[in-house]
Amino acid sequence: MKEKWKKMDKKKKKKILLVIEFVLIFLIIPGTFALYKGLVNVNVTTVAGEMISDIEIIQRDSYIENNVPYFYVVVKNYRINGNQTLLTATAFDYDLVISNKTGSNGKFSYVDENGVSSNGYSSTLRIENCHLDSNMDSNRFKIYVSRDGNLETQVDYKVQIDAVQAVTENASSNASNNSSN
Amino acid sequence: MRKGTTYVEIPNSDIHEKIKNKKNIRVNKGNYHKTKFFLKTVMGFLIVFVVIVPFTYARYTTQTDVVNHSASVATWSFKISDSTSTYNIDLADTITQNDYSMTKVVPGTCGIIQFSIDFRNTKVDTKYNITIDSNNSNLPPNLKLYTDSNYVFEFSSYSGNVTLNNISSTLVKRIYWKWNYTQQDESSWANQQISLSLKAEAEQTVSAP
Numbered sequence: 001m002k003e004k005w006k007k008m009d010k011k012k013k014k015k016i017l018l019v020i021e022f023v024l025i026f027l028i029i030p031g032t033f034a035l036y037k038g039l040v041n042v043n044v045t046t047v048a049g050e051m052i053s054d055i056e057i058i059q060r061d062s063y064i065e066n067n068v069p070y071f072y073v074v075v076k077n078y079r080i081n082g083n084q085t086l087l088t089a090t091a092f093d094y095d096l097v098i099s100n101k102t103g104s105n106g107k108f109s110y111v112d113e114n115g116v117s118s119n120g121y122s123s124t125l126r127i128e129n130c131h132l133d134s135n136m137d138s139n140r141f142k143i144y145v146s147r148d149g150n151l152e153t154q155v156d157y158k159v160q161i162d163a164v165q166a167v168t169e170n171a172s173s174n175a176s177n178n179s180s181n
Numbered sequence: 182m183r184k185g186t187t188y189v190e191i192p193n194s195d196i197h198e199k200i201k202n203k204k205n206i207r208v209n210k211g212n213y214h215k216t217k218f219f220l221k222t223v224m225g226f227l228i229v230f231v232v233i234v235p236f237t238y239a240r241y242t243t244q245t246d247v248v249n250h251s252a253s254v255a256t257w258s259f260k261i262s263d264s265t266s267t268y269n270i271d272l273a274d275t276i277t278q279n280d281y282s283m284t285k286v287v288p289g290t291c292g293i294i295q296f297s298i299d300f301r302n303t304k305v306d307t308k309y310n311i312t313i314d315s316n317n318s319n320l321p322p323n324l325k326l327y328t329d330s331n332y333v334f335e336f337s338s339y340s341g342n343v344t345l346n347n348i349s350s351t352l353v354k355r356i357y358w359k360w361n362y363t364q365q366d367e368s369s370w371a372n373q374q375i376s377l378s379l380k381a382e383a384e385q386t387v388s389a390p
Contacts, residue, residue, distance in 0.1 A: 047372060050371035089282050134282065
């Protein structure tokens with residue numbers, strides 16, 4: 001080894017020494033001269049809010065008025081889960097659609113809690129432009145069911161809700177209060 | 182007058198001596214080059230250790246009291262809002278004025294994530310870098326982060342240097358977020374975990390002498 005080193009060309013020797021110097025500078029020395037470092041993880045988390053627009057149908061055999069059967073559709077912005085009541089995270093606008101299931105020939109009309117009603121009966125009843133805010137609340141609609149003819153028939157219906165997130169009155173009032181302050 | 186060459190007789194032993202000396206000279210010259218090469222190398226190492234290394238790695242400020250044989254090392258402290266390892270924020274707590282919800286994060290809401298970077302107990306120049314750890318973040322595509330309250334400049338990172346002149350104060354940084362209300366149905370995000378992970382790194386810097 002020694003003899004090899006002795007016999008080696010000077011330029012080659014210089015190169016080898018240079019490589020050793022670089023190794024010292026970039027690999028070994030930085031380990032010796034550690035510097036201060038710090039790392040803090042900032043975790044921003046939450047669970048996204050849910051828009052609750054549940055419908056409940058209340059139907060009883062005794063629900064007959066002037067020989068016309070009826071049932072209630074209740075639209076709620078909350079959900080009771082055991083002892084826990086979940087409230088919608090946001091207000092919503094909605095349309096209700098009451099229609100027949102396949103093979104059924106019922107006709108529907110409605111009256112809401114404020115006395116607003118539909119004009120006559122239709123096989124597809126659409127109640128539009130309703131709103132529920134983010135405070136715990138519900139809207140109740142009384143749906144009358146009729147049919148053509150006098151024979152007793154079974155009416156199978158379906159209730160559909162199309163709800164879209166809407167501006168929350170509370171939020172906007174908070175916002176306007178804050179901006180005025 | 183007779184012209185001719187004069188010969189001086191040199192004894193054989195003298196000639197041998199001269200040749201010997203010449204050899205010695207050659208031998209000594211070789212040693213001289215070796216020594217020179219060795220010295221150059223040593224000088225090279227010395228330059229590296231004495232001149233370059235202190236400039237590059239003079240990162241501690243140490244005061245040594247010769248009498249008491251004690252040394253005080255510059256202190257280091259890097260905190261994000263009083264936390265040294267993990268700082269947790271509930272995004273719902275950062276909601277600001279909006280038309281949709283003041284309590285839950287839903288489309289249309291917005292807010293400000295605010296935290297302070299505290300170097301007050303640090304006695305060395307420091308650089309910091311705050312970036313999004315995208316591997317540990319899960320944000321709705323329409324929830325964007327900004328550096329300004331007008332929601333114009335999207336946030337990617339905050340970085341800067343803190344020198345000893347202004348190290349006594351804390352830096353307050355804000356990330357503005359907004360979940361844009363669009364016509365897109367984002368019901369799939371309801372009740373889902375939203376998370377934004379930020380990495381705040383600080384490192385001691387070396388100022389030029």
